[in-house]
Amino acid sequence: MIDQRTVQLVFADLQDSIVALSRTNAPETIRRSAGVLGGIAQTLDIPFTVSVAPRPGGPGVIAELPETPPFVRSGPCCWDDPAWREAIDAEARKTLAICGVTSEIVVLHTALDALADGYDVIVLVDASGGLSxxxxxxxxxQIEAAGGTVTSVASFVTSMVRDFSNPTGRNVITTLHDLIG
Structure with a gap:
């Protein structure tokens, strides 16, 4: 079971022009899964960050994410962005749930660096996409070998919320139904 009070979400490179590059998950699946995660974050009061790669014409963050100013970084890893790291460290929550495109670049490097710095890492595969x-x-x-966990949005969320009979639990299970699309 995961204690939601220890979790923060990382949305990495979930930008229109980058999500379209996914060859392992349909862009619609990534968008829907990320949107569900954003809703769950708000329901459970889980902090989140949006880290983006610089793109011509601006960040172009997918509309399904909750509204927040994105961190625009200069390289392939969120961990290398001092402003983003400061935001992560300020939350003092040691479990990072990461999703993004591409799995081989931003998700991989961010996960490995976070693990090396003592964070627990969970990669959410249905809200991520790869090149092949x-x-x-x-x-x-590589992430699993370094100690990270790879799972789905539904498994992650239901590891935090185990009672669907109260108002929060009913809201969570209703939001998870949106994964079916």
Missing amino acids: ERTENAALR
Whole structure:
């Protein structure tokens, strides 16, 4: 079971022009899963950050994410962005649930660096996408070998919320139904 009070969400490179590059998850699946995560974050009061790669014409963050100013970084890893790291450290929550495109770049490097710095890492595969099945699987194996967990949005959320009979639980299970699309 995951204690939601220890979790923060990381949305990485969930930008229109980058999500469209996914070859392992349909862009619609990534968008829907990320939207569900955003709703769950708000319901459970889980802090989140949006980190983006610089793009011509601006960040172009997908509309499904909750409204927040994105952190625009200069390289392939959220961990290298001092402003983003400051925001993560300020929350003092040691479990990072990461999703994004691409799994082989931003998700991999952010996960490995977070693990090396003592964070627990959970990668949410249905809200992430890779360049190919082969290369994404290699990245996910690296994350698991380093101590990270790879799971789905539904498994992650239901590990935090185990009672669907109260108002919060009913809201969570109703939100999870949106994964079916």
